[in-house]
Amino acid sequence: MYGSSMPRTKGDHESRRRDVSEAVWRVLAAHGFGGLTLRAVAAELGATTGLLTHYFPAKRDLVAYALDLLEQRSAGRPRRAAGAGLAAVRAAMLDILPLTDEATDANRIWVSSWDVALADPALSGDHARRYAQSRDKLCDLVAEAQRLGELPAGDPVRIAAGAQAFTLGLVVQALFAPTAFPPDRQAGLLDDYLDSLAAAPATRDADEVPS
Amino acid sequence: MYGSSMPRTKGDHESRRRDVSEAVWRVLAAHGFGGLTLRAVAAELGATTGLLTHYFPAKRDLVAYALDLLEQRSAGRPRRAAGAGLAAVRAAMLDILPLTDEATDANRIWVSSWDVALADPALSGDHARRYAQSRDKLCDLVAEAQRLGELPAGDPVRIAAGAQAFTLGLVVQALFAPTAFPPDRQAGLLDDYLDSLAAAPATRDADEVPS
Numbered sequence: 001m002y003g004s005s006m007p008r009t010k011g012d013h014e015s016r017r018r019d020v021s022e023a024v025w026r027v028l029a030a031h032g033f034g035g036l037t038l039r040a041v042a043a044e045l046g047a048t049t050g051l052l053t054h055y056f057p058a059k060r061d062l063v064a065y066a067l068d069l070l071e072q073r074s075a076g077r078p079r080r081a082a083g084a085g086l087a088a089v090r091a092a093m094l095d096i097l098p099l100t101d102e103a104t105d106a107n108r109i110w111v112s113s114w115d116v117a118l119a120d121p122a123l124s125g126d127h128a129r130r131y132a133q134s135r136d137k138l139c140d141l142v143a144e145a146q147r148l149g150e151l152p153a154g155d156p157v158r159i160a161a162g163a164q165a166f167t168l169g170l171v172v173q174a175l176f177a178p179t180a181f182p183p184d185r186q187a188g189l190l191d192d193y194l195d196s197l198a199a200a201p202a203t204r205d206a207d208e209v210p211s
Numbered sequence: 212m213y214g215s216s217m218p219r220t221k222g223d224h225e226s227r228r229r230d231v232s233e234a235v236w237r238v239l240a241a242h243g244f245g246g247l248t249l250r251a252v253a254a255e256l257g258a259t260t261g262l263l264t265h266y267f268p269a270k271r272d273l274v275a276y277a278l279d280l281l282e283q284r285s286a287g288r289p290r291r292a293a294g295a296g297l298a299a300v301r302a303a304m305l306d307i308l309p310l311t312d313e314a315t316d317a318n319r320i321w322v323s324s325w326d327v328a329l330a331d332p333a334l335s336g337d338h339a340r341r342y343a344q345s346r347d348k349l350c351d352l353v354a355e356a357q358r359l360g361e362l363p364a365g366d367p368v369r370i371a372a373g374a375q376a377f378t379l380g381l382v383v384q385a386l387f388a389p390t391a392f393p394p395d396r397q398a399g400l401l402d403d404y405l406d407s408l409a410a411a412p413a414t415r416d417a418d419e420v421p422s
Contacts, residue, residue: 032326034245112326115243118319118386128387154403161384161392162377162400169380173372175329176339181372189373192365192411200407 019045020055024066025073029105032112036066063116067123070109071130077106085145086194092141093167093190098174099183107171135160152200159197166193230256231266235277236284240316243323247277274327278334281320282341288317296356297405303352304378304401309385310394318382346371363411370408377404 023045027036038056042049056062082091098104117123139160145151151159170189174181181189234255238247249267253260267273293302309315328334350371356362362370381400385392392400 030330032330034326035330108329112329114383114386115245115323115326118323119241119243119246124387128391131384131387132391158400158403162381162403165380165384165400166373166377166404167380168383169376169378170373172325172379172383173342173376175325176335176342180339180343189369189376192369192373193377196407196411199410199412200403201410 017055020052021069024062024069025105025109028066028070028109028112032108033063033066033116034112036062038062066109067113067116067126070106070113074106074110077103085141085148086150086198089138089141089145089151089163090190090194092138093163094187096167096171097183097186097190098171098178099186104175104178108175111172111175131164135164138163151198154200163193163197166190228266231263232280235273235280236316236320239277239281239320239323243319244274244277244327245323247273249273277320278324278327278337281317281324285317285321288314296352296359297361297409300349300352300356300362300374301401301405303349304374305398307378307382308394308397308401309382309389310397315386315389319386322383322386342375346375349374362409365411374404374408377401 020041023041024036026044027040031040038049038052038059041062042052045052052062056065077095079095080091082088096103096107098107114127117127135157139156142151142156142159142163146153146156167190170181170186174186231252234252235247237255238251242251249260249263249270252273253263256263263273267276288306290306291302293299307314307318309318325338328338346368350367353362353367353370353374357364357367378401381392381397385397
């Protein structure tokens with residue numbers, strides 16, 4: 001696709017950068033971070049690895065770029081129109097699940113990123129902050145559902161942490177067993193979970209919890 | 212630790228194999244499958260990479276060995292004495308969570324293995340079968356809790372799938388944020404979840420589930 005001698009303009013540069021991003025994404029979706037190499041991206045792009053070392057002098061740069069790309073695409077993904085209260089909690093959880101091919105690719109890449117991130121304290125901290133922010137947003141939605149009387153009283157922070165755990169684990173199950181967890185099954189399990197939350201007794205205080 | 216000229220007996224061989232397993236485990240716990248290389252294992256073992264190529268002619272052999280080791284250690288891990296019914300469901304879920312250093316290492320390695328497994332259909336299928344078996348066991352415990360009247364009626368397969376999702380997602384959260392999810396917090400969130408299940412309406416049939 002790209003010879004090393006092609007003329008370079010600003011438009012070319014931006015278009016090439018988009019193509020590089022697409023190639024990195026496709027490599028990640030197919031092979032994960034474990035298969036993310038300059039050679040694999042070059043093959044996907046139909047370019048030389050020489051061209052790519054211009055963008056990514058070291059493997060580390062390629063990984064950092066891939067993580068940024070993952071974050072950008074996640075932040076920019078389409079979201080369901082959400083009402084208020086429990087409907088908004090449900091929409092936020094559905095927005096995460098691998099219900100479409102695009103969401104499946106993104107989730108597969110997220111799960112893959114956990115290995116890279118857990119091996120690096122800085123990256124692990126970044127991920128921890130992302131998940132904490134995501135819990136905070138979910139917590140606001142849970143608190144609103146409680147105000148509307150759709151969820152029982154109880155610490156919304158705990159409820160949000162539980163809901164996030166449920167969602168992430170369902171993502172993992174669905175990635176490994178897509179035929180056992182097709183979209184309607186995922187949505188059904190999520191609705192079981194929300195029905196349970198709505199019927200649950202108020203969460204206990206931390207000091208009442210048996211260990 | 213091992214010179215290439217040391218004498219080899221059967222006892223030496225078995226002892227060395229145990230040492231190799233320990234070294235592979237420590238590399239995985241620290242660096243994940245992404246950091247699993249002959250060089251890293253050799254350094255951990257204080258041996259030459261030459262010695263290790265005797266055990267692992269190719270990188271693929273090292274990965275396969277590591278996955279077997281993970282499965283063996285998981286199968287052989289200590290389990291809580293479980294009563295019947297809901298107590299047994301709780302014990303089975305607690306057995307999975309990263310509540311100790313050993314369980315944290317094992318979970319970190321499991322999560323790491325997801326990247327490797329998702330990139331390889333055969334390995335992915337192995338993982339899918341493992342999780343399906345784990346859900347089947349949980350399903351039996353859920354059904355028993357239902358017979359004892361500790362959980363409401365409803366498809367135990369669905370309840371087990373939800374419980375497994377919750378547990379796996381909690382593992383991921385706790386690995387990234389160990390200070391936010393210390394053992395008593397994990398156990399507390401699990402008890403919230405079980406309280407919700409016990410209070411939940413019977414799960415709906417699949418054809419009643421909105422998508």
